[in-house]
Amino acid sequence: MRIIFLPIDERFCTREYFLIFAKASGLNILTPPKELLGSKKIPADTNALKDWLLGNSQEGDNLILSLDTLIHGGLIPSRINLLQKPTINERLKILNTLKRKRTVIYLSSTITRIPTYNSSDEEPDYWEYYGEALSNLSKDFAKYLESQDKPQNLSYKNALPKFMEEHKNKYQEIPEWMIKDFFWRRERNYNIIQETVKLVDNRTVDFLNITLDDNSPGSLSVYESKQHQKLVNQLGLNEKISIHPGADETSLTLLSRLLCSMFKCSPSFELFYTHPESILLIPPYEGYPLKSSVETHIEAAGGRIEQKGDILLLLNNSSDYSSYDITFQDTLAVSEEAYETILERIKKEDKIIGIADIKYGNGSDKRLVEKLLENHLDWLKINYSGWNTVSNTLGTVILHSIIQYFAQKNYLKLDAKELLKIQTIFFLEHWGYQAVVRQQLREDSAQKGCNIWTLMPAEKWAEEYTRAKLLPFKEVIEKNMKKRWKMEVFFPWHRSFEVGINLSP
Structure with missing residues (x-):
């Protein structure tokens, strides 16, 4: 059995976690070279990925694919690009082509997040100034839609004018073009997922994992997920589609399900x-x-x-x-x-x-x-x-x-060594880095011109700083594991939030 893996982006947690788990399990994995993937806001070349998938897949392969990467070139590009319906429909056709090769397709897709704070680090530029206001607007709009009991084929452009008329004083400071752009993106994401659910219904996709990227109670994301669930229920697809919070872990969930299916x-x-x-x-x-x-x-x-x-x-x-x-x-x-x-x-x-x-x-x-x-x-x-x-x-x-x-x-x-390696990485990253060192790095890197969103002014220094700070944690972990490793540290998105840790014998 061979598994072809297309991650949601190039980060260590979304790509390497999967690959190390697969290696530890003795699985035969084929994945595009990292160079074919994007870099945060820079999308992957979707045509190159399409050629790679068609050139490497064969009958009997099990495919674990990110729809966000197939269509948009990655998670962040799915939030910020301007792709139109004809382009999206054309890119969706690859799923039918892959299915004609008699492959098994496990697919993930995200319901676009709505951050509650002002920052354009992972969002359109206007989120830097109007993010919180747009988030509040979207929650009010979700309440409005709930009261209208709209069917799952909702159209924001039809419902929005009446809502805005009723709330024009509350949200008059938000430029109209931003509101239109925000809801256009949401309706686009909504329609993509609705079409993908239908691909499960016609047996092109074998399993679909729909995750709600960072969301909150009463959010428009939750409302949209309920509408998707209505369609899933209507088509009787609850055994083939799951809708739940998450995003970065979605490929791990699909690998779990594939293993369970493989071993019945x-x-x-x-x-x-x-x-x-x-x-x-x-x-x-x-x-x-x-x-x-x-x-x-x-x-x-x-x-x-x-x-x-x-x-x-x-x-x-x-x-x-x-x-x-x-x-x-x-x-x-x-x-x-x-x-x-x-x-x-x-x-x-x-x-x-x-x-x-x-x-x-x-x-x-x-x-x-x-x-x-x-x-x-x-x-x-x-x-x-x-x-x-x-x-x-x-x-x-x-x-x-x-x-x-x-x-x-x-x-x-x-492969016991690989399984102990991923556990060591988790302790180093989740305990050593996220719980302790990251806060220290943010404080000390500020003196070198860095901030919470970037380490670029002193990234090489930050790598050595972090590696040195992690060594005491590494020593404790290695003593417990009775195994020693060489360690390299890097920052996939050139900021302090996430870290990559390579271990070698």
Whole structure:
């Protein structure tokens, strides 16, 4: 079996995570060279990618593809370009061509995010000045649409004039052309996904993973997702389409599902929440309650939930989200007893355990990781992740757990070195970098002309700085793993938010 992989963009977390997991699983993977992918706002050459896909795919291949890359050349270009319908329809035709080759197509697509803050770093230029206002407008518009009970084939250009007439005083400071552009982009994204759902219905696409990129309760993204779900329900496609929060982890979810399909096995997950009383709260960057997100991620990955499951999914969740950002954790009281309870639960289990550290956003619960690494745990049967959003972490831990489970059943022959390498990277990145070093880097790099959005004035210095700061964390991890690595650090998008960590023997 061969898998052809087209990522959502070129970042370490969206490309290398997948490739290392695949190598650890002994899978035969073919992916375009990194040079064919884009660079943040610079789109990939979609014609070159089309030629690569058609030239390399063959009958029987399993394709894990990002629709955002196929059409737009990447995640960020999907938010900011001006592609028109004829171009989009032409680019969609490649899916029919690939299907005629008798391939299996697993596809991901994102519902475009609506950031609640002013910044054009990943958005159209006007988001720098009117982002927050447009986000507020979109939430009011979502409430308006809900009250109108529009069908799934909604048209913003028809509904918007009446809404704006009723709210003209509230949003009169936003230039009209920006409002028109914003809603044009949203309707375009909406229509693309509607057409893609129909490709599942006509059996061109075998499975579709629709993720809501950074979203929030009551947002237009959530409203649109509900309309897509209506079409999915109408066509009876709930077994072939999943709609849930997330984005960067989407290819990992598709790999999980492909493995489950390949082995005709649906692993069961037993859930253990550190704060079960809080599972109906909605985490930041998500528009659905935690309980719902966990369930849909497991189902999308090909798994199921049981009281006594094959795999223990241990969720280190928040009791509330008032202090969710990673920068708050040093100000909060720590309960050693709570961490001891987690360790006791881990030690008493004789099954695969996935630890989803979702207590804070954008990084690890430092004390949890310290406790884990103080103990000598079997990282071929236990795994940990705690990065960015709840959904990013869930998709990662679920795949990691399913790989370990299939290896335990002898369905996969693990490359233990690669699996320990990806776990080492997760500790270095999620704990060492995201939870600690990133804040230090941002403070010290400001003196060299850098800011939160760019390290370009001193990027080489930033790489060496970060590498040096990570060495103490690396030493602790290596002592626990009983394995040493050479480490290189780089910044995929030349800013401090995300980091790439290459490990070699």
